[in-house]
Ligand code: HEM
């Protein structure tokens with residue numbers, strides 16, 4: 001029965017072919033540094049899942065953002081766990097991504113024909129930093145507030161465009177309800193949309209081009 | 220598929236599959252069960268109400284006309300204090316006979332209103348009607364109007380508010 005159901009879908013969707021291209025593809029003999037991409041992907045999925053669940057209780061309004069987070073941490077069953085995972089995995093993700101970049105850089109994996117994989121990767125890294133920046137404001141505590149004050153001021157020092165960027169980020173001159181709302185929107189819609197798009201390209205390229213060998217070793 | 224799990228026939232591939240399925244299920248449960256708890260958590264917290272509310276002096280209510288007494292109670296839901304309003308219809312029939320109805324329609328919880336001309340409680344939602352004794356005259360409600368338990372202390376009417 002299960003076999004028949006599978007065959008029905010396989011005939012129409014080409015699942016078998018999908019499986020063999022994605023999972024049974026040939027790879028050179030590599031080492032543990034090559035697991036950092038998968039580790040980042042895993043953490044990214046963890047962020048998406050825990051993030052979606054956090055939105056079930058989190059409210060991006062200055063009046064209650066802090067209270068809603070307190071409620072998640074102290075009132076909701078396993079809220080401390082879901083929030084804790086989101087918090088720590090955000091930090092870990094930046095670390096794994098950075099090490100992953102170092103690995104691809106030092107192994108020369110960014111060279112022809114993989115330049116696009118590198119470029120999408122750089123953008124993914126920047127977007128992830130953006131996720132961290134916008135997420136950090138959401139708990140709306142003293143640390144969030146002042147970290148965002150500083151970060152937006154830093155954008156303000158950009159030559160010529162600084163003042164404009166500063167106001168766009170804050171939604172005006174003050175760090176206000178508008179800032180919280182737009183950071184939330186960026187954190188859960190805009191930046192994740194960019195991540196999904198670029199991650200899609202990044203993954204397709206990896207499957208299509210295969211991964212590079214360790215330099216100096218034979219195939 | 221695995222047919223025999225005893226040694227020489229268990230291939231490395233099958234062994235890996237079994238171990239992966241086993242460990243995967245444990246990891247899935249470790250993450251999945253807390254998530255279910257996380258989602259249903261507010262449904263499992265109940266705040267029992269058990270209060271005696273004073274509706275004021277018995278003598279202050281007219282005889283023979285159901286009279287509405289409104290009051291509010293608040294509870295903490297998550298990070299918010301939620302205020303709910305309640306309405307009690309006091310019907311002082313004779314000097315000694317007293318009935319206190321809840322104004323919550325027994326159909327789907329809209330609020331009923333006493334209509335002097337119709338001489339009935341009317342529900343605006345699905346056109347239910349209850350007579351002065353709370354009995355169903357017309358419409359979809361499954362049971363007569365609910366009544367509050369009450370007591371009279373020093374001439375004041377007190378009703379018992381229970382539930383969640
Ligand atoms: C690359 C992925 C992500 C990163 C790096 C990230 C990072 C962060 C950080 C650093 C915080 C502050 C947490 C704290 O200090 O406690 C946060 C909070 C939050 N994030 Fe994310 N996040 C990611 C993805 C998502 C996604 C996809 C969603 C939802 C669709 C989401 C929803 C939230 C919410 C609601 C909060 C506020 C709750 C809290 O502060 O604990 N996040 N995020």
Ligand code: FES
Nearest residue numbers: 324326327342345
């Ligand atoms: S709720 Fe009163 S008639 Fe339906």
